[in-house]
Amino acid sequence: MSLVVNAEVVEQNEVMQGHFRLALNAPEVAAAARPGQFLHVSCGNTYDPLLRRPISIHTVDRQKGEVKLLYRVAGRGTALLSRLKGGDLVDVLGPLGNGFTLPAGSENVFAVAGGIGVAPLYFFLQELSGLKHKATVLLGAAAKEQLICVDEIKALGHTVLLATDNGSTGHRGTVVELFDLYARLPVHSCGDYNPDEEMSGYVYGCGPAAMLKELCAAVRENGFSGEVSLEERMGCGIGACLSCACKVKDGKGGFRHQRVCLDGPVFPVEEVVWA
Amino acid sequence: MSGLSVKVGGITMKNPVTTASGTFGFGPEYAPYIDLNRLGAIIVKGITLEPRPGNPTPRLVETPAGILNSIGLQNPGVEKFIEESLPYLSGFDLPVIVNIAGETVEDYAGLAAMLERAAGVAGLEVNISCPNVKKGGMQFGSDPVMAAEVTRAVKANTAKTVIVKLSPNVTSIVDVAEKVAEAGADALSMINTLLGMAIDVKTRRPILGNVMGGLSGPAVRPVAVRAVWQVYREVKLPIIGMGGIMTPDDALEFILAGATAVAVGTANFVNPRATVDIIDGIENYLAASGVQSIHELVGAAHNNSI
Numbered sequence: 001m002s003l004v005v006n007a008e009v010v011e012q013n014e015v016m017q018g019h020f021r022l023a024l025n026a027p028e029v030a031a032a033a034r035p036g037q038f039l040h041v042s043c044g045n046t047y048d049p050l051l052r053r054p055i056s057i058h059t060v061d062r063q064k065g066e067v068k069l070l071y072r073v074a075g076r077g078t079a080l081l082s083r084l085k086g087g088d089l090v091d092v093l094g095p096l097g098n099g100f101t102l103p104a105g106s107e108n109v110f111a112v113a114g115g116i117g118v119a120p121l122y123f124f125l126q127e128l129s130g131l132k133h134k135a136t137v138l139l140g141a142a143a144k145e146q147l148i149c150v151d152e153i154k155a156l157g158h159t160v161l162l163a164t165d166n167g168s169t170g171h172r173g174t175v176v177e178l179f180d181l182y183a184r185l186p187v188h189s190c191g192d193y194n195p196d197e198e199m200s201g202y203v204y205g206c207g208p209a210a211m212l213k214e215l216c217a218a219v220r221e222n223g224f225s226g227e228v229s230l231e232e233r234m235g236c237g238i239g240a241c242l243s244c245a246c247k248v249k250d251g252k253g254g255f256r257h258q259r260v261c262l263d264g265p266v267f268p269v270e271e272v273v274w275a
Numbered sequence: 276m277s278g279l280s281v282k283v284g285g286i287t288m289k290n291p292v293t294t295a296s297g298t299f300g301f302g303p304e305y306a307p308y309i310d311l312n313r314l315g316a317i318i319v320k321g322i323t324l325e326p327r328p329g330n331p332t333p334r335l336v337e338t339p340a341g342i343l344n345s346i347g348l349q350n351p352g353v354e355k356f357i358e359e360s361l362p363y364l365s366g367f368d369l370p371v372i373v374n375i376a377g378e379t380v381e382d383y384a385g386l387a388a389m390l391e392r393a394a395g396v397a398g399l400e401v402n403i404s405c406p407n408v409k410k411g412g413m414q415f416g417s418d419p420v421m422a423a424e425v426t427r428a429v430k431a432n433t434a435k436t437v438i439v440k441l442s443p444n445v446t447s448i449v450d451v452a453e454k455v456a457e458a459g460a461d462a463l464s465m466i467n468t469l470l471g472m473a474i475d476v477k478t479r480r481p482i483l484g485n486v487m488g489g490l491s492g493p494a495v496r497p498v499a500v501r502a503v504w505q506v507y508r509e510v511k512l513p514i515i516g517m518g519g520i521m522t523p524d525d526a527l528e529f530i531l532a533g534a535t536a537v538a539v540g541t542a543n544f545v546n547p548r549a550t551v552d553i554i555d556g557i558e559n560y561l562a563a564s565g566v567q568s569i570h571e572l573v574g575a576a577h578n579n580s581i
Contacts, residue, residue: 001307002307002308004308004546004547004548042545047340047492047493047494047521048339048340049337050337050340050341050342050492050493050541050545051337051342051544051545052544052545093547232332232333233332233333233334233335233336234335235335235342235344235544236298236304236543236544236547237544238304238305238307238308238547239300239304240298240299240300240304240305240320240543240544241297241298241300241335241344241346241544242297242320242329242334242346242349243334243335243344243346244332244334244335245329245332245334245349246332256328257328257329257349262304
């Protein structure tokens, strides 16, 4: 179920330079939302900028009827959005998209986020925590100051590993390198240690396209499986305009186009065809 | 007939508002937001004989008060459309107009023949104006002789209403409209998108995967209104006006310029309820101004010009 709602801003805070957390009062959207879905947000009241902006749902508080977005100011639309104050109204369409699948069994779960990619994964990790399922969460950013949600994710009971490009905290390098190093360690399976047993796991990824491409390769090389949340320029957000095409395997050695907005944004690692 | 009802060729529309091809999918995408039965007609996404994968991404870029798109006619092909989408649309009280596109005159003839046999098609919108395909498309629409040839080929293969969609990317849209009218078109759709492009100054590359794309949205509306105005004076065919219609007043502007009906396109991306909001607004305008029938307004601005 998806709705067009004129939602009231509860509050908005700058959590880090250029990154904002926006709380909206939208009870029906909060009730319907699942992790990995997004809202298509109208950022102004004029024709310029014209289009809505797709922003992933960061978390919901169903009791309060609130939906929170965590986003980075990337252009004029998000810059306008960042100026909204409590009491302002914002036109949102959603929840849209398919969302992450929650693990059915007790497999090792990894969540790998690059930069602002942590936004939708937080919602997922919250739901996972509610199922008493603990994940290993790998967060990457350029520097320590740019890591978001670290304490919040630890508070959910998950294990958090960090990677920074400049080495200011955690692994010096990319979060995908860190994942790859970690995945090769034969120590994570629960129960009795068996050196012959290969670790397996299921990976949830979100971040820039270049990072996800590497992540998908690392997931497959290590014999894991998983799913990633893709981004593409969107028009309608509801599957009509075919702007946000991505390539998935067609099962015959080629590819076919799917819509990031409606068929995704979350796709199985095995299906995505990278350019 | 209610005051809002109009006729485009053989198609009776309960109100003058339809959807611009390519902005409304095949209908079900918008069903969660509006009652499709409210629409005067639906013009679906462009269909070709064979399935087309479409262009590489990025396929869309926002420009001042508009968007450039280069989708490239991604579609499942006419057979799959007839099998999968027509039955869904038949469940509504809604004339279905199928936008057809081809690379050759024979493609258009073949599409017309196949859709002539399909149940639930009220009319064909002949797309001789898509700027985003290498072969066919706009090439046909920018040459009055070719445009007429495509029109004749379609007319020869169908008894349904044939609406020819004109390109603004021509020296004289009136010349093309006249030739298409002589060739037997029942109505005209105008305008398709304007050819444009955008370059990213950081990467120093064209933004669209296909380099050039079609401009739509409020930015093009004055161009579209002008085209409708010019053609209305010279060609006696009903016109479906389109190009940046966002509000009821925008729609009325086209009607006053000479459009019998209007199509809402880019506005659907901004507001999925745009079509019904515009229908309601036109109805309110009629009531508020004491106009009994929308026909009184078609081309009315011509009476008030020098």
